[in-house]
Amino acid sequence: MKQEHMSASEYRKMLKTPKKSKYNARKTKVDGITFDSLKEANYYKELELLRQAGEIKWYCLQPRFPLSEGIEYRADFIVCDKNDKTHIIDVKGFKTQVYKMKKKLLKNKFGINLEEK
Numbered sequence: 001m002k003q004e005h006m007s008a009s010e011y012r013k014m015l016k017t018p019k020k021s022k023y024n025a026r027k028t029k030v031d032g033i034t035f036d037s038l039k040e041a042n043y044y045k046e047l048e049l050l051r052q053a054g055e056i057k058w059y060c061l062q063p064r065f066p067l068s069e070g071i072e073y074r075a076d077f078i079v080c081d082k083n084d085k086t087h088i089i090d091v092k093g094f095k096t097q098v099y100k101m102k103k104k105l106l107k108n109k110f111g112i113n114l115e116e117k
Helices: 008-016 038-052 097-110
Strands: 028-030 033-035 056-061 064-068 071-074 077-081 086-090
Touching: 028 038, 033 038, 038 056, 038 077, 064 097, 071 097, 086 097
Parallel strands: none
Antiparallel strands: 028 033, 056 077, 064 071, 077 086
């Protein structure tokens, strides 16, 4: 019976290997901020350009909304446009059942229409 062994350095290297995302999203770092996906990071860069051009007044990353006891929703962005209208944005590649449920709770509790990009 043959047993396979790995060295301590091989084991440490294996531990450092990043886990593959369930939905193939790649964490991406921009301006020192780590985003859950390349799509989200690109949207952040777009928002920054819009802010610099005066098309939006401000934006905020990952605002949290309490939905019920122990359940919260974390959006990707809140954006205030130049007309003072606020937009709650979620950058989605794949809509899970949990996401769909939280989106409905957000609408029912706060009257917020989540915008998807």
